[in-house]
Amino acid sequence: MIKVIACDLDGTLCDVDHDINDYTAKVVAKAQQAGIRFIVATGRFYEGTMRTVDGVLQDVDLLLNSGAEILNPQGEVVIHRPLTKESIRQIYEVMKDEPLTTKYNGFERNGFVGTIDQLEQQALKDYLTFHPNMRPQDACQDRRFMNMMAKCQAYSSIESLQDDLPEIAKVFCFGGTIEQTQAAKAKLRQIPKIGIASSFPTNIEITDIKAQKGPALKEYIESLGYTMDEVMVFGDSENDLSMMEMDFVTVAMGNAEENIKKVSKYVTKSNDQNGVAWAIEQLLERQGPICGQKDEQSA
Numbered sequence: 001m002i003k004v005i006a007c008d009l010d011g012t013l014c015d016v017d018h019d020i021n022d023y024t025a026k027v028v029a030k031a032q033q034a035g036i037r038f039i040v041a042t043g044r045f046y047e048g049t050m051r052t053v054d055g056v057l058q059d060v061d062l063l064l065n066s067g068a069e070i071l072n073p074q075g076e077v078v079i080h081r082p083l084t085k086e087s088i089r090q091i092y093e094v095m096k097d098e099p100l101t102t103k104y105n106g107f108e109r110n111g112f113v114g115t116i117d118q119l120e121q122q123a124l125k126d127y128l129t130f131h132p133n134m135r136p137q138d139a140c141q142d143r144r145f146m147n148m149m150a151k152c153q154a155y156s157s158i159e160s161l162q163d164d165l166p167e168i169a170k171v172f173c174f175g176g177t178i179e180q181t182q183a184a185k186a187k188l189r190q191i192p193k194i195g196i197a198s199s200f201p202t203n204i205e206i207t208d209i210k211a212q213k214g215p216a217l218k219e220y221i222e223s224l225g226y227t228m229d230e231v232m233v234f235g236d237s238e239n240d241l242s243m244m245e246m247d248f249v250t251v252a253m254g255n256a257e258e259n260i261k262k263v264s265k266y267v268t269k270s271n272d273q274n275g276v277a278w279a280i281e282q283l284l285e286r287q288g289p290i291c292g293q294k295d296e297q298s299a
Helices: 009-013 022-033 046-053 085-095 116-130 136-141 143-150 158-164 178-188 213-223 238-244 258-263 275-287
Strands: 004-007 037-041 061-064 069-071 077-080 101-106 110-113 152-155 168-174 194-197 203-208 231-235 249-252
Touching: 004 009, 004 213, 009 231, 009 275, 022 037, 022 275, 037 213, 046 061, 046 143, 061 213, 077 213, 085 101, 085 158, 085 168, 085 178, 101 116, 110 116, 110 158, 116 136, 116 143, 116 152, 136 143, 143 152, 152 158, 178 194, 178 203, 194 238, 213 231, 213 238, 231 238, 231 275, 238 249, 238 258, 249 258
Parallel strands: 004 037, 004 231, 037 061, 110 152, 231 249
Antiparallel strands: 061 069, 069 077, 101 110, 101 168, 168 203, 194 203
């Protein structure tokens, strides 16, 4: 019996506009009413997640920054796992000469080594890959882009960045071609004790080796008394791979990358066809409400 659902956001729970639509939100609430605990498992940091989740989903756990931090439904931090300072230094040395933009995501604020104009130019380019129908001048005025830029500060050196941002949850690299991204990944894999993933073919997400979605989710659900076969997970991209390769009940989106579909037990409809909601409806029809819910679920 499935007692927990963990779900990625972009490309999965969210539609093509990166929002959770009303139908999906109602189905998630229906699952919660049936006794299923719901965990949002995303590469986003807290504020970026809340811009999508707040007022749409209620009483959910948040697995953030690809697993570097987990908050329970009461907003309490239960897992907090930043990159080590040595790892950050090694990542910087690899990426400083690569043709990608590197952003250092703290738990509340982000940093960039260089000028803010350099960051804005590259961030706008990357933002438009998510919103290909948006004009650059409109993107600059979009609240999501403005919020993203407001949370990022430029620093003259990696030392000054680390002094001001003592904890880095994730390093995010973007703005290159697929070939450049793959070449940078190959170099980064020489660094020990880090996890490397991507949510799109042209980005890189770097966390502590233990701060990946799969291991972090396993640690958390087992701390609550659940077993892996009681957890259904949904994902679509490489940064979900660590979940999809584990012994959860894994469901790939119809729009998922082929390697995600290959390792998943099931494939649902695409995100623009409400694939998560459709699969949850099938689940609820099959198993009905859960008796004897965990205390934490009703807390």
